[in-house]
Structure formats: structure tokens, C-alpha cells
Amino acid sequence: MVWKLFAFSTLAVAARDISTIASTPRLPPLVAGNPSGLEMKEARIEPSWIISGEPKARVAEHSRGADGAGATAIWDCTAGHFRWYFAWDETVVILEGSVHVTDADGNQRLLRAGDIALFRAGTWATWQIDTYVKKIAFLRRPFPMVVANAWRVIKSLRGAGRGTGLGG
Structure with missing residues (x-):
């Protein structure tokens, strides 16, 4: 009985998502450009998060997924020391x-141009920017846990790693 309820719930969520995607206006299949060509807008850092300095941040959205569950942006910031809350999983590549x-466990890392890092959703990190x-x-x-678990079950049933090039 539990499996039937689980399967029904998973199918209901999938059907809702498919109908949402189907009703979404068609987006261009390729969005490309140079980060320097994007219009940067002020991205205010929550004042209670600032530890020292007067960091000024800006952001430019490059693209957004059709389902609203993903986005790509360019972000920059001047010197300052502040805490940051990551509401979404965020992979960053330092450009300049x-x-x-410093993560919540006290682990420290210097990220420089060319470095890549992942900050998990629901975590805090402290950022110390010396210049820019x-x-x-x-x-x-x-995904909500029920959807993530359903996805894992589906992947295991069909054989993980087929079709994406990323093992999922």
C-alpha cells in the first residue's frame, strides 16, 4: 500500500510538472554571450550579514531554466567581509x-580566478574579499525530498548513467 501511494504521488507530481513545462512559452534553445556584455545591477547585501567594510555587489542574470529550478548569473563585489546564506545549490567559477x-564547519579556502566551488543549499559561508x-x-x-527520492528510484530502475553524460 505504501508503495502504491508513493508511486501515485510521484506520478501526480510528474504530471503537474509536465503540464507546467508544456504550458511554458518556448525558450530559445541557446543563450550565449560574454559576461562583460551583461548589464550589472546593484545586488544589495543584507546589512545584518556585513561583518566589516562596505561591500558593494552587483548581479546580471544570464539565463533561467524553463522550469524555474535553475539559473546562471554573473556576480561581482568590492572589498568587504560578510556572511552569505545559500538558499539554492550554487556552483561558482571565479572569473576575476x-x-x-569560511564554511559553517570552519573550513577555509582561498578561491582565485579559475577556481570552482559548490555551496550547498541551506548553508552559510563567510566571505572575505580583499579587493574585488x-x-x-x-x-x-x-528538489523536495519526496521528489529527490522518487528520482533516485527511477534512476536505479532504468540504470543510472544512461543518456546524460553526467551519470544521472
Whole structure:
């Protein structure tokens, strides 16, 4: 009985998602451009998160997934020391400058141009920017646990790693 309820719930969520995607206006199949060509807008850092300095951040959205669960943006910031909350999974690639990052467990890392890092959704990190940093951010909203578990079951049933090139 539990499996039937689980299967029905999973199918209901999938049907809702498919109908939502089907009703979404067609988006261009390719979105390309140079980060320097995007219009940067002020991205205010929550004042209570600032530890020291007067960091000024800006952001430009590059693209957004049709389902609203992913986005790509360019973000930059001047010198300052602040905490940051990651509401979504965020993979960053540092384009210019550097940042000293300390995670909630106290692990420290210097990220410089060319470095890549993942910040998990629901976590805090402290950012210490000595002069300037510019990053590209790939954001992904995590699935609710019931959907994530259903996805794992589906992957295991069909054989993980087929079709995506990424093992999923």
C-alpha cells in the first residue's frame, strides 16, 4: 500500500510538472554571450550579514531554466567581509579577483580566478574579499525530498548513467 501511494504521488507530481513545462512559452534553445556584455545591477547585501567594510555587489542574470529550478548569473563585489546564506545549490567559477571563504564547519579556502566551488543549499559561508571578486554562478533549486527520492528510484530502475553524460 505504501508503495502504491508513493508511486501515485510521484506520478501526480510528474504530471503537474509536465503540464507546467508544456504550458511554458518556448525558450530559445541557446543563450550565449560574454559576461562583460551583461548589464550589472546593484545586488544589495543584507546589512545584518556585513561583518566589516562596505561591500558593494552587483548581479546580471544570464539565463533561467524553463522550469524555474535553475539559473546562471554573473556576480561581482568590492572589498568587504560578510556572511552569505545559500538558499539554492550554487556552483561558482571565479572569473576575476579572489575571495577567502569560511564554511559553517570552519573550513577555509582561498578561491582565485579559475577556481570552482559548490555551496550547498541551506548553508552559510563567510566571505572575505580583499579587493574585488567576480564570479559566474550556476544556481539550482534542490528538489523536495519526496521528489529527490522518487528520482533516485527511477534512476536505479532504468540504470543510472544512461543518456546524460553526467551519470544521472
